[in-house]
Amino acid sequence: MTRLDTSAFIGKFVDEARDRLKALSVEILRLEQAAGTDQSLTDRAVGEILRQAHSLKGSALMLGLTDISHLAHQLEELFIAAKRAPQLLDGRAFDLLLGALDVLSDRIDRLGRGDANPIEAADLYQQMSALIVPAKASASEPPVESPSASRKAAMEAPEAGSTRPLPGLRHSLRVPMEKLEGLTNLAPELVLQSLKASERHIELRRLETRLSRLRDRVREARLASGASTSGHAADLREYADSLDAICRRMREFLVDFSDDRVRLNLITEELRQNVIELTMLPLSTVFDAFPRSVRDLARTFDKDVALTIRGRETELDKKIIEQIAEPLVHMIRNALDHGLETPAERIESGKPGTGQLLIWAEQQGNRMLVAVRDDGRGIDPNAIREAAIRRGLASATEMESWTPVQLLDIIFQPGFSTRSAATAISGRGVGMDIVKSVVVRLGGTVRLQSEPGRGTTVVLDLPLSLALLRVVLVETGEELFALPTASVRRIFRLAPRAPGHQPGSAVEVGDDGTPLIALSVLLQIPPAAIVESRPTVVVLEAGDSRFGLIVDAVQEEQELVFKELRGPLRSQRTFAGAALLGNGDIVPILDVQAVFELAAQSPAGPAVAAIEPRAAAVRRCKVLLADDSLVAGELQKNILLAAGYETDLAHDGAEAFEMLHQKEWDLLITDVDMPHLSGFELTALVRADDRLRDIPVIIVTGRDSIDDRRRGFEVGADAYVLKREFDQVQLLDTVRQLIGRGASPNAALSRLPGGTGPSAHD
Amino acid sequence: MTNDEAQPSAPESVPDEGLEAIERQEEAAGPPAPPRERLAYLGFYVGQEVYGLPLGQLREVARLTRLRHIPGAPPGVAGLVNLRGEIVCALDVRAILGLSPQAPADSAFLVALRDFDDPVGLIVDSIADIYSIDPEEIESPPTTWSPERRACFVGTIRVPVGMMGLLDVHRVVKT
Numbered sequence: 034m035t036r037l038d039t040s041a042f043i044g045k046f047v048d049e050a051r052d053r054l055k056a057l058s059v060e061i062l063r064l065e066q067a068a069g070t071d072q073s074l075t076d077r078a079v080g081e082i083l084r085q086a087h088s089l090k091g092s093a094l095m096l097g098l099t100d101i102s103h104l105a106h107q108l109e110e111l112f113i114a115a116k117r118a119p120q121l122l123d124g125r126a127f128d129l130l131l132g133a134l135d136v137l138s139d140r141i142d143r144l145g146r147g148d149a150n151p152i153e154a155a156d157l158y159q160q161m162s163a164l165i166v167p168a169k170a171s172a173s174e175p176p177v178e179s180p181s182a183s184r185k186a187a188m189e190a191p192e193a194g195s196t197r198p199l200p201g202l203r204h205s206l207r208v209p210m211e212k213l214e215g216l217t218n219l220a221p222e223l224v225l226q227s228l229k230a231s232e233r234h235i236e237l238r239r240l241e242t243r244l245s246r247l248r249d250r251v252r253e254a255r256l257a258s259g260a261s262t263s264g265h266a267a268d269l270r271e272y273a274d275s276l277d278a279i280c281r282r283m284r285e286f287l288v289d290f291s292d293d294r295v296r297l298n299l300i301t302e303e304l305r306q307n308v309i310e311l312t313m314l315p316l317s318t319v320f321d322a323f324p325r326s327v328r329d330l331a332r333t334f335d336k337d338v339a340l341t342i343r344g345r346e347t348e349l350d351k352k353i354i355e356q357i358a359e360p361l362v363h364m365i366r367n368a369l370d371h372g373l374e375t376p377a378e379r380i381e382s383g384k385p386g387t388g389q390l391l392i393w394a395e396q397q398g399n400r401m402l403v404a405v406r407d408d409g410r411g412i413d414p415n416a417i418r419e420a421a422i423r424r425g426l427a428s429a430t431e432m433e434s435w436t437p438v439q440l441l442d443i444i445f446q447p448g449f450s451t452r453s454a455a456t457a458i459s460g461r462g463v464g465m466d467i468v469k470s471v472v473v474r475l476g477g478t479v480r481l482q483s484e485p486g487r488g489t490t491v492v493l494d495l496p497l498s499l500a501l502l503r504v505v506l507v508e509t510g511e512e513l514f515a516l517p518t519a520s521v522r523r524i525f526r527l528a529p530r531a532p533g534h535q536p537g538s539a540v541e542v543g544d545d546g547t548p549l550i551a552l553s554v555l556l557q558i559p560p561a562a563i564v565e566s567r568p569t570v571v572v573l574e575a576g577d578s579r580f581g582l583i584v585d586a587v588q589e590e591q592e593l594v595f596k597e598l599r600g601p602l603r604s605q606r607t608f609a610g611a612a613l614l615g616n617g618d619i620v621p622i623l624d625v626q627a628v629f630e631l632a633a634q635s636p637a638g639p640a641v642a643a644i645e646p647r648a649a650a651v652r653r654c655k656v657l658l659a660d661d662s663l664v665a666g667e668l669q670k671n672i673l674l675a676a677g678y679e680t681d682l683a684h685d686g687a688e689a690f691e692m693l694h695q696k697e698w699d700l701l702i703t704d705v706d707m708p709h710l711s712g713f714e715l716t717a718l719v720r721a722d723d724r725l726r727d728i729p730v731i732i733v734t735g736r737d738s739i740d741d742r743r744r745g746f747e748v749g750a751d752a753y754v755l756k757r758e759f760d761q762v763q764l765l766d767t768v769r770q771l772i773g774r775g776a777s778p779n780a781a782l783s784r785l786p787g788g789t790g791p792s793a794h795d
Numbered sequence: 796m797t798n799d800e801a802q803p804s805a806p807e808s809v810p811d812e813g814l815e816a817i818e819r820q821e822e823a824a825g826p827p828a829p830p831r832e833r834l835a836y837l838g839f840y841v842g843q844e845v846y847g848l849p850l851g852q853l854r855e856v857a858r859l860t861r862l863r864h865i866p867g868a869p870p871g872v873a874g875l876v877n878l879r880g881e882i883v884c885a886l887d888v889r890a891i892l893g894l895s896p897q898a899p900a901d902s903a904f905l906v907a908l909r910d911f912d913d914p915v916g917l918i919v920d921s922i923a924d925i926y927s928i929d930p931e932e933i934e935s936p937p938t939t940w941s942p943e944r945r946a947c948f949v950g951t952i953r954v955p956v957g958m959m960g961l962l963d964v965h966r967v968v969k970t
Binding site for chain 2: 218219512556557558596598599600601602604605607608611613617618619620621631
């Protein structure tokens with residue numbers, strides 16, 4: 034008997050199973066909360082769980098995925114038993130259930146990636162069976178049922194569920210991303226065409242004016258010829274009449290055409306909007322995972338939390354949603370770990386024992402606000418001050434004049450954490466800086482409000498769509514460039530310059546000490562024919578740096594369809610992308626951070642460093658690479674050098690460890706498989722060494738099993754980059770997240786004992 | 796395909812005729828061939844020399860208009876071009892092949908390529924013709940060429956206007 038080829042259905046099964054597991058997770062959590070309070074709520078949840086588990090079992094069996102069907106069956110059995118004996122669903126049972134869901138999710142994810150290895154969780158099965166057996170014995174009914182009877186019950190359970198109205202069916206269609214992208218490319222082209230139609234309209238009107246003038250002339254000529262009935266006069270009269278008719282017809286046509294054009298514009302705009310919405314997803318796709326993670330985190334930290342989620346139906350660009358999931362998890366972890374107090378502490382300070390955690394999303398115009406608020410202890414300004422001094426981010430005297438907002442801002446600096454003892458979950462102070470870097474990359478901003486004793490709110494202010502970017506158009510040397518509006522702080526004009534003033538270098542200093550950089554000098558663009566005597570300065574903020582860009586003129590602000598620069602232009606960093614203007618011209622969009630780096634590397638660069646407000650920020654960071662492959666090592670070295678880092682290469686683990694002791698380093702990037710000392714061993718040694726323990730470590734390797742990753746993090750690595758996915762951008766992003774862009778706070782200070790590094794002895 | 800009367804004759808055909816030649820996609824030159832599989836190549840001029848690409852690798856050929864220079868781009872990248880609403884990265888074949896630098900003339904063409912994730916095209920001076928060639932006749936690039944130059948070609952072949960260098964398009968785009 035030939036088996037049905039099931040491989041074609043795996044993709045569909047993965048999607049379906051993910052939905053079912055999500056629903057199961059929601060219902061199990063609901064059940065845990067409602068347990069023993071509301072019987073009808075409990076019954077409904079159990080019914081839904083049975084239905085979902087049973088359907089999952091069915092589809093898995095059809096595809097021959099017996100391990101999945103087996104585990105789903107166990108779930109089903111457990112809940113059938115629980116129907117009769119609710120007491121068996123205790124805290125331990127819920128942990129076990131959620132654990133089983135995790136195992137299933139992992140299996141489904143692996144299946145989605147083409148890994149068909151079955152679940153190996155014999156002990157999980159055992160624990161689950163163990164839960165059911167004593168329950169059967171203690172159940173009030175006599176345990177007369179045979180295995181076949183229990184199976185029968187399992188088959189019947191969904192029947193009971195199906196008598197309820199079906200949950201809302203989603204009428205949706207799976208469309209490959211490329212097709213959507215094709216559509217997103219066409220929409221702006223239509224805008225362009227409709228603009229061209231407008232130009233044609235103007236041209237037509239001009240022709241119409243000429244035509245009516247001609248008609249007037251002909252009329253005059255006819256009048257001048259008097260009442261003569263000669264052949265010429267008759268001809269002239271005939272011409273005048275037909276010209277008149279044509280003019281009338283033309284005017285009518287113009288009116289119609291104008292109406293058509295207005296309608297076309299409206300439709301085009303609506304189409305453009307619709308196309309943008311096509312790539313939007315509801316925030317529930319990330320929010321729905323939070324009840325579960327909040328529950329687990331609350332257990333880990335011994336906190337009592339009531340979670341409220343609002344705005345899960347609001348929609349956002351799919352690419353943004355995918356990228357903010359991780360930052361949001363960071364924020365939630367922070368709230369539970371640092372923000373909320375333990376129930377005892379709360380009651381002592383006169384608060385209810387249960388902390389409130391609110392996650393909400395709200396659209397404001399073309400922005401989306403996503404916020405996490407807790408009613409915990411808030412952020413203690415003194416703790417920030419102390420940590421900032423300890424990490425060498427600012428001096429005590431410097432901070433005396435700072436406003437509370439400035440003080441809070443320091444939390445976004447790489448490597449900052451107010452907890453001196455790091456926990457497994459909140460990492461080693463890598464948190465809010467990652468949140469900020471992700472949000473800034475998406476064209477958004479992060480705001481933080483905190484009131485000691487009352488709580489903390491973190492708000493992510495994001496664009497609705499990545500496809501559309503608000504930019505300020507600037508002109509320099511008769512060329513247009515675009516700057517993301519999100520990084521523009523203010524625009525002002527310089528005082529008139531002395532006649533004949535030549536900007537000799539790229540860098541000057543503004544009145545308030547802000548470095549000023551001439552875009553034309555930086556990009557080596559020939560100056561415009563007429564030089565503006567009062568150039569305009571656009572003050573930009575990127576990461577920690579704030580600087581003014583001198584341009585010839587600032588044009589309007591526009592919303593443009595953003596295209597990344599890829600292919601052969603991938604390697605350049607000055608421009609983040611390009612966009613088409615209404616007239617079909619291409620305008621490149623400057624990467625503000627890269628422009629600043631370019632200025633720092635220019636011959637006048639040291640001047641930028643010298644006048645940089647946070648003076649330490651442009652010191653070159655030192656990165657040590659450990660790789661026994663010369664090709665891989667040299668490749669990474671060149672990438673880092675080009676990005677402005679000082680880099681040295683060690684050819685094996687032992688050499689790297691020796692070199693680490695010889696100099697001060699800001700970062701270690703290591704391969705795993707090396708002679709003498711493996712990357713794992715090297716990382717463990719670094720973590721165990723009092724002098725080296727705070728150096729961030731990135732492991733770059735071809736090993737991508739979960740075990741290897743876990744091992745990497747267990748020995749104390751901060752990031753794990755796969756050679757398979759290796760590309761320059763990813764490596765640099767990771768490096769920046771850990772030590773900033775060529776910007777290191779005083780590294781010697783940050784490495785004083787008492788830093789936040791975990792010890793590797795355990 | 797049987798449209799035989801409009802044989803493009805002159806090797807230095809005017810660009811527009813060159814374009815028409817593409818549309819016809821007909822066999823234009825060479826003696827009647829034995830019934831072997833022949834490949835259609837677009838021949839184009841960069842400087843004095845003629846280069847070729849298989850028609851299958853081309854997306855379209857268009858006049859080069861409003862090239863936007865990108866400061867700081869690698870030397871092989873001439874800039875960006877708006878090709879019917881799509882931003883295409885235009886490569887400077889002269890720079891890539893190490894020919895003497897020269898800004899593209901108004902009469903230049905953009906040969907947009909297929910099979911690249913991100914839209915890419917080559918800037919060429921003019922279109923020569925479509926040639927039907929016998930893969931057996933492709934020779935390896937002359938040893939007198941520099942190794943860097945040789946690396947950009949899959950081979951050379953004789954065509955009526957001279958020796959046509961067959962570009963290794965992936966290599967050219969990578970450099």
